[in-house]
Amino acid sequence: MDWQIKPLARECAVSGEPFEIGDEVICFLYRDEEGQLQRADVATSKVDDFPRPEAVLGRWGREVKPRGEDEREARAHALATTEELFLSLFESDSADVAEDRELFKQVLxxxxxxxxxxxxxxxxxxxxxxxxxxxxxxxxxxxxxDPDPASLVRIQEELNSLVF
Structure with missing residues (x-):
């Protein structure tokens, strides 16, 4: 199974303003109040205004690229994002999502x-x-x-909204 992180959103999750080419963006992967897996892309200037949930799995930075980048560059970008997500899982220490974090670490x-x-x-x-x-x-x-198959299925279903 090969999971790829979805590309960057085109607008800030805090302000709703569209991102411009070259903008630096911080991406958050977290569990919301209902326990659903979510991703939020926030302009670096608005990161302090982002209501940080307790259950952050990871965060990483990206630069906004023009649409229509060729497929090879898009794959390299997705792989770099996956790598950054893996590395960020070692920085966060929320006990609320420790089991999920370990499963993500293992799969990634x-x-x-x-x-x-x-x-x-x-x-x-x-x-x-x-x-x-x-x-x-x-x-x-x-x-x-050996991960519990039910946990893998649960994570995969939640990732449907985040990955392609």
Missing amino acids: GLMLERKRILRSQGRPVDGQQSYLHVRSKVLYSVQSS
Whole structure:
């Protein structure tokens, strides 16, 4: 299974103003009050006005690119966004979404290993797989277990609104 993060929204989630080419945008992946997975794209100038939910899974930055970028660049952009999402999962520590965060880390880790962005470091030890982030040379430890199929289905259904 290969999940790709949807492209950047064309307007700010806080102000509703359209993004201009070259604008810097912060993307948030979080659970709303109803427990639904959501994504919000916010202009960097409006980040302080964004009501940060408690259950933020991750955040990353993007630059607004012109529409109609070629397919190859779009795939590279989606892969970079996926990589940034994976890395951001290690920065957030909300206990409300710890189980989801671990599942995201595991799935994204496997996907990024396949894309050669992460390199596994031997076999899992004590239920943890170590990955080397090739570019930064930083080691990341990810849960290594057989995910519950019901959890994978639940996450996949929630991601339908965020991924293509």
